[in-house]
Amino acid sequence: MTRLNPEFAEEMKHFGEDTALACFNCGTCAAICPLLYEHFPRKMIRYIQIGAKDRILQNAQELWKCLHCGLCTQTCPREANPGEILLGLKRMVVDHWRKS
């Protein structure tokens, strides 16, 4: 069972990320990402939207597969900046690891 945290999107602002809620899950980012088979980065953005912080922490290592190449940000029709969202998630996870 996944516990949902409605404040999670707000919490992410502390890590420089405040655009995840703009995403309407069109999948352009997942289609253009060099990690085609990973459903990247849409899955992680969806987890922020529904407040599934635990799910992100369980799959945290996957975040570092992101090459920070910026193709998703270049093509996002909502200008939700998926590449920077993933960078914000990396910051959140590093902070969590160091505190735990």
Added chain:
Amino acid sequence: MYHPRDIIEIIAGNIRNTRNPFGIPQALVNRWWVKSQIPKQGDALLFTGLMYQFIPYIEKSTGYLAKYENTGLAGTLRFARYVPSYLSGLGLAMLTSGREKKKFNRILTDIVRILQASGADFYYDPDLDRYSGVLLYDLGDQDGFVAHARWVANRLQKAGVKKLITVDPHTTYAVKELFPKYTGITFEVSSYMEKIHVTATNGTWKVALHDPCFYGRYLGLSDVPARALSRLGIECAEVENAGAFTHCCGGPAESISPKLSAEVGERRLKQLKATGAPIVAMCPICLGNLRKLGAEVADLSTVIADTLQ
């Protein structure tokens, strides 16, 4: 794939202790300038950010990572952070071949020759030329990046530096975009490519120019090298995925997963090879990663410097 936490803590510890991600003392890693005739005074500081100097060490260390990825030994990496930085750095420096170091140092001396031939007003001070910390930023160690970036920016500011000439896309992005945002200190930053003003009529050939992500998208500088090459009679072949839509070389994943890095790089290499033209890179990470895959790749500076002879 290695656990990102192990990689991050090793790199962060090395940067805290030695100011570079490999723990190698500055005097050992930055020696390209020793026999060069570079002005000690001028308008803009040549700021290499040490990225080209690091490539032989990156190749050596990621070679070991590739060997043990997904094996039982991969987990032992977590203990590496307890090895003193200077000790592991000296070890890596001794294991890395001098020939490889010279090869990448030549790129920097070529850049100096190009800037001098272009009449650029610049100088070099090896003590001010430090690693920007951009890898910590990319890996998500924001606190570590900001602390290091402040140290670098403060040193430059105290020395009265106002203008920087950079040589690679990652350092350019760090000092141009990230330093003002996270340290509050702004410099006038130009890539050396923007300073190239040389012409030649002796060449009419084509190259396959690989745009790095940071020039193509983050900094929007793709047209600059193409124009410089065009003035030398060198045409850029049409590469599938270029400019703002350029394809990653896979390099940024090389420490976390050499396997993934190679997979992405192979895809890019196929696109570049399809042109049939010699491949040219302008980023040390791209250059190192594409070469690692067996491709013959020249640096932009080498191609331009060769036309000066």
